[in-house]
Amino acid sequence: MKLTKQIHTAYGGLRTNGSRSLLTILGIVIGITAIMLVVSLGAGAQNLILGEIQGLGAQTIAVLPGRQPTGLSDSAASILGDSLKEKDLVALENKGNVPGVKDVVPVVMGAGTASYTSNVYQVTILGATDLAEKILDMHESAGRFFDSTDVQDHSDVAVIGSKVATELFGADDPLNQIVKIKGRSLRIVGVLKPSGGSLLNTDEMILMPYTTAQQYLLGINYFSRLIVEAEPGANIDTVVNDIKLTLRESHGIDDPAKDDFNVQTQQELADTLSTITNALTYFLVAVAGIALFVGGIGIMNIMLVSVTERTREIGLRKALGATDRDILTQFLVESVLLTAAGGVIGILLGTGLAFIISLGLSQGLGVDWQFVFPWSGAALGFGVSAVIGLVFGGYPARKASKKSPIEALSYE
Numbered sequence: 001m002k003l004t005k006q007i008h009t010a011y012g013g014l015r016t017n018g019s020r021s022l023l024t025i026l027g028i029v030i031g032i033t034a035i036m037l038v039v040s041l042g043a044g045a046q047n048l049i050l051g052e053i054q055g056l057g058a059q060t061i062a063v064l065p066g067r068q069p070t071g072l073s074d075s076a077a078s079i080l081g082d083s084l085k086e087k088d089l090v091a092l093e094n095k096g097n098v099p100g101v102k103d104v105v106p107v108v109m110g111a112g113t114a115s116y117t118s119n120v121y122q123v124t125i126l127g128a129t130d131l132a133e134k135i136l137d138m139h140e141s142a143g144r145f146f147d148s149t150d151v152q153d154h155s156d157v158a159v160i161g162s163k164v165a166t167e168l169f170g171a172d173d174p175l176n177q178i179v180k181i182k183g184r185s186l187r188i189v190g191v192l193k194p195s196g197g198s199l200l201n202t203d204e205m206i207l208m209p210y211t212t213a214q215q216y217l218l219g220i221n222y223f224s225r226l227i228v229e230a231e232p233g234a235n236i237d238t239v240v241n242d243i244k245l246t247l248r249e250s251h252g253i254d255d256p257a258k259d260d261f262n263v264q265t266q267q268e269l270a271d272t273l274s275t276i277t278n279a280l281t282y283f284l285v286a287v288a289g290i291a292l293f294v295g296g297i298g299i300m301n302i303m304l305v306s307v308t309e310r311t312r313e314i315g316l317r318k319a320l321g322a323t324d325r326d327i328l329t330q331f332l333v334e335s336v337l338l339t340a341a342g343g344v345i346g347i348l349l350g351t352g353l354a355f356i357i358s359l360g361l362s363q364g365l366g367v368d369w370q371f372v373f374p375w376s377g378a379a380l381g382f383g384v385s386a387v388i389g390l391v392f393g394g395y396p397a398r399k400a401s402k403k404s405p406i407e408a409l410s411y412e
């Protein structure tokens with residue numbers, strides 16, 4: 001029997017039991033839809049994160065305490081490290097040590113509770129210099145940013161994020177008002193614009209001169225990190241190498257393997273985040289694959305029921321000259337048509353849901369979350385659904401092809 005005739009016959013058989021066919025492919029539809037959603041939204045998230053990193057500029061370099069992270073323990077050590085001190089800031093600002101450096105911004109971070117009258121709010125404390133406004137691309141909606149004089153004088157001034165302003169002051173004007181953090185009174189000189197879901201979320205931050213944060217609020221003499229901006233046109237690899245040599249000399253380190261700091265460029269950060277998002281995407285795709293496996297078992301069960309129900313039909317066809325191969329092919333075609341249909345429905349449904357969710361995230365969060373059609377996910381979904389049809393339909397098809405025509409015709 002020609003394949004086109006077998007496909008036509010299989011379609012007729014599936015159409016006769018339309019409701020059962022739809023229920024049969026439900027697991028496939030759910031699995032493929034989940035894969036499309038995960039791959040599409042994962043790609044959108046990755047594009048958003050990488051876009052934010054690139055927005056900081058390719059000339060931006062981060063210097064963090066602790067050795068280069070190779071696992072969770074190293075990452076934790078890096079966050080809690082105290083190896084970057086004032087002498088390192090001075091050494092890196094020296095053009096004789098790092099000719100390609102333009103600016104260096106020291107950053108200290110901590111947590112605290114800010115209060116204004118009876119209102120309190122848990123905030124992130126970020127201490128830096130006035131250069132942070134430009135390098136980290138911050139913008140005020142009111143007031144000003146603290147300046148270099150404020151840094152030198154350990155001034156009790158602060159710039160607050162939009163969420164902090166709303167939580168502490170409501171509709172009142174926060175400028176020149178006094179907030180208290182850890183018993184210290186700080187005068188508000190500026191309010192930042194909403195960060196819009198950017199990588200550096202300043203909405204819940206209180207920013208101040210790092211000297212103020214170190215001496216009065218955090219009680220530390222080290223930096224959480226140093227942000228270095230290279231001169232335009234400078235070779236980033238050369239600047240990174242100069243930074244490492246300078247810090248090794250400052251820390252008295254002869255063996256690079258014993259570095260108590262690590263230097264990270266924007267490209268390295270982008271590559272790291274890409275690896276993380278890809279790993280999460282693959283994991284979620286594997287979880288969605290469970291639904292496909294369950295759907296495959298469902299198809300095998302239904303096909304076995306179909307073989308039993310159509311025993312007399314099989315006997316009649318064999319009596320009229322159909323070979324074992326014809327029967328085998330017939331049931332395999334039906335199985336593949338079922339799963340392929342489930343794959344197409346899943347691709348269309350997953351694409352539609354991914355588009356709607358991407359649009360909702362973009363408008364709801366105020367970020368540039370782009371919809372990405374996952375060609376790889378569509379190809380994977382359709383291919384896997386067809387393979388499931390062959391694999392899980394193989395046993396019922398073989399069972400049907402081995403039936404004796406005489407026994408099949410006498411089946412009640």
